[in-house]
Amino acid sequence: MTTSTALLLADLTGVAVFAASGASAAVAKRLDLFGVVFVGFVAALGGGIFRDLAIGEVPPLAFADWRYAATAALTATAVFWLHPQLARLRTTVLVLDAAGLGLFTVTGTIKALDAGVPPAGAGVIGMLTAIGGGLGRDLLTGEIPVVLRREIYAVAALVGAVAVVVLNLLGQAGPVPLTLAAGLVFGLRLVALRRRWSAPVAALRPPRPGAPDAS
Template sequence: MILTALEFLGLIAFAASGALAAVRSELDVFGVVVVGLTTALGGGIIRDVLLGITPPTTLRTWPYLAVCGGTALVVFVFHPQVAKLRRGVLLADALGLGVFATAGTTIALNAGATPYAACLIGMTTGIGGGAVRDLLLREIPLVLRKEIYAVAALAGAVLVVVGHALRLPAGPVTAVSAAAVVGVRMLALWRRWNAPVAKGPETG
């Protein structure tokens, strides 16, 4: 129950962030909905494909598509107000990252994945939708930039695996790990922490 609630919370967060990015790129209403759906559902679809779950969980029942599509439409209509909430949008994206990375790890473990594979699948679940979003909008995926993003997702996945190894309750472990991902992501944005990047060749 907790896992399902967190998953839908993550869907709304990612759909909103994806739709807002599409609005900023001046896409029409159909494009905004498509990007919102892709951002929200992309990571979960990649996860299920890697785990051999077919058809993907988010495509089996209508609530997933309805919630994501509805969120994207709301953002399209009220985007001037949403755009003013910059911190809220960043928090929503961080929330989606934390929820999907940790829930994806839990699902992978329940499907019989090894701890190593579960960590990678969890991280991919968290960053997959955003990476596809950026590619659709012809941007370098955020995960490949210097910001602390994928590292935060991987840290959350590792926490879930550790909790699973210690036989702690899955729901609370997932929730606490998701909160840790959000905390790391927001702290990195606040403190402007970045991953190291290679410096260009020295000139003359």
């Protein structure tokens, strides 16, 4: 299997799992079929559209290659009809989202590197590719985006993007090393969820007694 074929398969797999993640979140919010498919589409392809625009690939693959839109729409539709068989939707959403995070981190970083973006910029593009779909999903379903919460989310994608950049510099950008990099992001995200790891937040000082009300 060539690297380009492996990247295409990883990209389409990422589209499918993010579409399922978005559709599951939409089902949990009781959206209709169109709403479920639309949220699944945005979750699956939002990050990739940003990536392609950032590296100057116009039109983005989401619109130029029918397989991307078809994969997202079919997956979201399947989730809509099969959701009664999906136990514990919240757990399903989190696992699928972690899988998509890992896959999109890898493909986004590699595509940026192949387009001639310097390593640091490619890592940032890879991270934004991974978190863009989840950001759109959360906004459309009325949730505070995961990337803005205390949870380890964007940091996991950034770690994976750095790993891909390092592997590329070492000449180890084959399917197996890249799969391991995606697994690193996936595992880090799931472990962070299970152990409740979080980034620090600013400490708010309580108002002083007798201080005027700021409101």
